[in-house]
Amino acid sequence: MKFVDEFRNKEIAEGLIQRIQKTSTRPIQLMEVCGTHTVSIFRYGIKSLLPEQIGLLSGPGCPVCVTPNNDIDLAIALSRQKDVMIVTFGDMMRVPGSTSSLLKEKAGGGDIRIIYSSLEALKIAKENFGKKVVFLAIGFETTSPTIAVAILRAKEEKLHNLFFLNSQKRVPPALIALLQSKQVKIDGFILPGHVSTILGTKPYQFISKEFGRPAVITGFEPLDILQGIWMLIKQIEENRAAIEIQYRRIVHEEGNPTALSKIYEVFEEDEGNWRGLGLIANSGYRFKESYRQMDVRNFDVEVERPREHPECLCGEVLQGIKSPLECRLFKKVCHPENPIGPCMVSIEGTCHTYFKYQ
Amino acid sequence: MATVDVGGVLRDISLDLCQDVSVGEYVLIHTGFAIQKVDEEEAKETLDLLRQLAEAI
Numbered sequence A: 001m002k003f004v005d006e007f008r009n010k011e012i013a014e015g016l017i018q019r020i021q022k023t024s025t026r027p028i029q030l031m032e033v034c035g036t037h038t039v040s041i042f043r044y045g046i047k048s049l050l051p052e053q054i055g056l057l058s059g060p061g062c063p064v065c066v067t068p069n070n071d072i073d074l075a076i077a078l079s080r081q082k083d084v085m086i087v088t089f090g091d092m093m094r095v096p097g098s099t100s101s102l103l104k105e106k107a108g109g110g111d112i113r114i115i116y117s118s119l120e121a122l123k124i125a126k127e128n129f130g131k132k133v134v135f136l137a138i139g140f141e142t143t144s145p146t147i148a149v150a151i152l153r154a155k156e157e158k159l160h161n162l163f164f165l166n167s168q169k170r171v172p173p174a175l176i177a178l179l180q181s182k183q184v185k186i187d188g189f190i191l192p193g194h195v196s197t198i199l200g201t202k203p204y205q206f207i208s209k210e211f212g213r214p215a216v217i218t219g220f221e222p223l224d225i226l227q228g229i230w231m232l233i234k235q236i237e238e239n240r241a242a243i244e245i246q247y248r249r250i251v252h253e254e255g256n257p258t259a260l261s262k263i264y265e266v267f268e269e270d271e272g273n274w275r276g277l278g279l280i281a282n283s284g285y286r287f288k289e290s291y292r293q294m295d296v297r298n299f300d301v302e303v304e305r306p307r308e309h310p311e312c313l314c315g316e317v318l319q320g321i322k323s324p325l326e327c328r329l330f331k332k333v334c335h336p337e338n339p340i341g342p343c344m345v346s347i348e349g350t351c352h353t354y355f356k357y358q
Numbered sequence B: 001m002a003t004v005d006v007g008g009v010l011r012d013i014s015l016d017l018c019q020d021v022s023v024g025e026y027v028l029i030h031t032g033f034a035i036q037k038v039d040e041e042e043a044k045e046t047l048d049l050l051r052q053l054a055e056a057i
Helices: A010-023 A035-043 A069-079 A090-094 A102-107 A118-127 A144-156 A171-180 A193-199 A202-209 A222-237 A257-266 A289-294 A314-318 A350-357 B040-055
Strands: A028-034 A054-061 A084-088 A112-114 A132-139 A162-168 A188-192 A215-218 A243-245 A267-274 A278-287 B002-006 B009-013 B027-030 B033-037
Touching (some): A010 A222, A010 B040, A035 A193, A054 A171, A054 A188, A054 A314, A069 A132, A069 A162, A084 A118, A090 A102, A090 A112, A102 A112, A118 A132, A144 A257, A144 B033, A171 A193, A188 A193, A188 A222, A193 A202, A193 A215, A193 B033, A202 A243, A278 A289, B002 B027
Parallel strands (some): A028 A188, A132 A162
Antiparallel strands (some): A267 A278
C-alpha cells in the first residue's frame, strides 16, 4: 500500500458523490480550515461535483497568509542591521510587508536565507558565530513542535546567537473567532488533517459542545475529502454535532503527546495577532521565562508603522467573508508574479489557489 | 535521526517527535521531522468502509 493512489480511486469517488447527493437535503455551508484542503478541493474539482446546496468556504489555515504586517516589517527592519541574518521558510520571502519584502531586502544586500527545517537554523547559527541569526518562525501546531525542538537544542548546546521572531499561531482559538463572527455562517468544519495529528480531538470539543456544530478531521486525498464532507452532511442531517476523525490512518484521539509536550516546554499560550482576524485570545505563544533570551522582540529596533494595501481583500478572504473573485486587484494587478497580499503568495493561499485552478 | 525514502530520494529526518518507528514503516514528514506513523490497518479499514459506502448506493 502506498497510502496515496488508493485514495484517488475514481469509481469509489463516484459512489461517494452519489451518496452525498442522496444524504443531503438542505443548503449548508462548510468551511475547510486548511489551505492544503483548498488546494485539493480545487485540484480535483470537488466543488463542481457536489450538490449546489453544499457550499465550501476557505478558511484561515495558511500560516504565511495570517502573518500580520507588523511581524513582516519587524523581520525587514532586523534584516537591515549589519550583524543580523534572517532565516525563514521560502514563502515568507515574497510576502509584501508595509513597504518592502524580505526578497527585496535580500536583493538590496540583506543577509536573508531560506530554510526547509528548523534544524537548519541551528546549523546556520553554528556556522555563523559572528552574526545574530533570527528565525522568522511561522506556522500552526504542525510546525510549532519542530520549532520547539530547535529552541530546546539551542539552549542545550548553549548557542547564544540564535533568536526567534515567533509568529506562530494556534488553530482552535481562530475557530472560536469565526464561530462568533456575525459575518459568516458556518454549519460545519472540515478540520485540518496535519494540525490534528499533533492536537488530536480534545482541543476542538468546544465546536460541538458550545456551538453545536459538527467537525470532521479530514485527510487530503480526494476520497478523504469526499468522505469527510459526507460525514459532516450525515451529522447535520441527523441533527448531531460531534468531532469525528475521517483521517484515521494518521490522526489519533490523543494527537501526538510528545510533540505537544515539546511545545509547552518552551512556550505558554498568549494573544495572537492574525491578518484579517486581528487579536485573538490564546491563539499564539510567548516564550516561557527560561527561554526568553531567544525572543527577538527584546531587540531594540525601530519598525515602520504597519500599512495594508487599501484594496487587498486577503483579510476578508481568510475569514470566508469574501471570495478572491470579489477583489478588484485579483488577476488584474495581483497575481503570483506580483502578489499584492500574502493570500496570492503562498501555494496554500486561497487567492493563489483560485488563480491557479479557477 | 533516520533516513527516509521520499519518492525515491533519500533524506535524513529527525525522530524527535515520533520515536516509536521501525525500518520499513511509513511516516508523515513535516519540515524535516517525522510527526506521525502511518497506520496501515486503519488505512485498510478506511478503504473498506469507502468501498462499502460507494457500492451500497
